[in-house]
Amino acid sequence: MAKTPLYANWTWRLPLPKPFDSVAFSYSTTYWSKYCSTSIKKATLHACALQAILSYMDMDTSLTPSTTSGNAIGTQGEKLIAEYQSRTGEIHVVVFNKKNGKFNVGRYEDISSNPRVYSLKDGSNTGTALFFALMPEALTDDEFQEYYDILGKCKNDGYPDMDKAEQAAYILCDNLYRRIEGADLLTAAGIRLSIPATGNLPQLTPLNLNKGAYSPSSVLFGTFRILTAPSAASGTVISMNKNDFQNYFKFSDRTFTPQEELLIPTLADWYIIPPEVVSICKHAQMTTNGNQPMRNFMLRGSAGTGKTEGAKAIAAGLGLPYMYYTCSANTEIYDFLGQMLPETNPSDTLHGDYPTLEDILMDPPSAYKKLTGIYEESISDSEVYEKLKETMSADAKLQSEQASPGQRFRYVETPLITAIKNGYLIEI
Structure with missing residues (x-):
């Protein structure tokens, strides 16, 4: 017997979504997830979980850019919030609390109606909306993410290789099943759910809806219709510490x-x-x-x-690490790469050691003072950089006049190149 009503016996008898409704077997003894620890290895396609995965792919802009599905998903602190349009046309609004594993759900005939009770039962509310709300949590697992990407590509290409698609579907369904049913043994990988044995889920209340208790603070995909997500224009801000x-x-x-x-x-x-x-x-x-x-x-x-x-x-x-590169009207492509600058011996220059590009970016006035002896509060990094080139050029000329055959140069890369090489964040 399943530990959660999401995997009640009747849910395994539901018809599979297309194109998996034509598979020869709904189970596989060849493919299973890494969390399958039973002596007999087996993975079974689950209609509700698979439908939720495919529906999530329909609005995932990293897989299918510029698509609309009528569904939406977002977050509010430790909560995952979703709106899922069922096959009957109802909008199922789901709020999942990751801390305690509890759901609050409401069924809406349209965006103006009041929520009705959502009860897991054969023939009506199958739990697909609940699986749909769990997708961001499911995708935190490396294996699930890997085969989600594989199935997503198969789907977008029109399923040219059904064997590959079926393999991904078996592993995804088994991964989710094992992580939910065996959550207590899997520690961090487990997805713990608290659903009453009756299948009757706590209802969203109009009072809390009006208070904005379920409003997503961040929208991952889609557009919410029942719940209003705050926007920058409304002046609403996130309360994250x-x-x-x-x-x-x-x-x-x-x-x-x-x-x-x-x-x-x-x-x-x-x-x-x-x-x-x-x-x-x-x-x-x-x-x-x-x-x-x-x-x-x-x-x-x-x-x-x-x-x-x-x-x-x-x-x-x-x-x-954060870096930035400021452009101007005269910025050319080669300016993003770097420059060859004369290499000098600090002891031979008029200004001693030069400020680095990092010094210039992080504190332009101090870098300027190092070059000129003057602390200019309003100086920009581009002005300091120009002063650095001017100073180094003058020092190089002085050295050449003092007989320095075989002048050497060094390549100075821009913050863009530094950021790309080292995996930093750069603002251009």
Whole structure:
């Protein structure tokens, strides 16, 4: 007997979604997930779980850009929030609390109606909406992400290789089944659910809906119709604690040097984290193990709207060193690469050791003072860089006049090249 009503006996008899409704066998003794620890290895396709996976793919912009499905999914702190349109036309709104494994669900005939009770039972509410809401949590597992990408490509290509698609489907269904049913034994990999044995799930209440208790603070995919997601225009801000946000969306366990650690921003006390920053961090983290990890983001807005502070906040959330490169009307492609500068012996120059590009980027006034002896508060990094080139050119000329045959040069790379080579975040 299943531990959760999501896998009640009747759910295994439901018809599989197309094109898997024509498979020879709904089970496989050839393919199974890494969490299958039973003596007899077997994986079985589960109609509701598989339908939820395919529906999620329909709105996943990393797989199918610019598609609309009528579904939506987002987050609110530790909650996953979803709107799923069932085959009967109802909109099922699901709120899943990852901390306690509980669901709150409501069924809507349309966007203006009041929520009705959602009860897991054969012939009506099959639990597909609940699986759909669990997808972001399911995708935190490496194996699930790997075969999700494989099945997604098969789906987008029109299923040219059904054997490959079936293999991915078997492993995905088994992965989710084992992680839910065996959650207590799998520790971090497990997905713990708390669903009453009756299948009657706690209902969304109009009072909490009106109070905004279920409003997603970050939208991952789709457009919400029942629940209103806050926007920058409305002035609504996310309440995520700044200390919790720092490094919260790290997507690797790499160790940085002390010098690199200094480049990772720390959010100021006055800074309020916009929902767009959280959304970008979430997308960067969630797509890391996919075929098309999201790494380039455009921030648009007039001066003073917070683009630079937002970029620093994204670096803080991802736990990455932050660098920036300022362009001008005269910036050429080769300016992004680097320059050959004369190599001098600091003891032979008029100015001693030169400021590094990092010095110039992080503290232009101090770098300018190092070159000129004058501390200019309003000096820009580009002006300091021009002064550096002028100073080094003058020193090189002086050295050549003092007989220095065989002048040597060194290549100085730009912050863009440094960031790409080392995996930093850079704002251009």
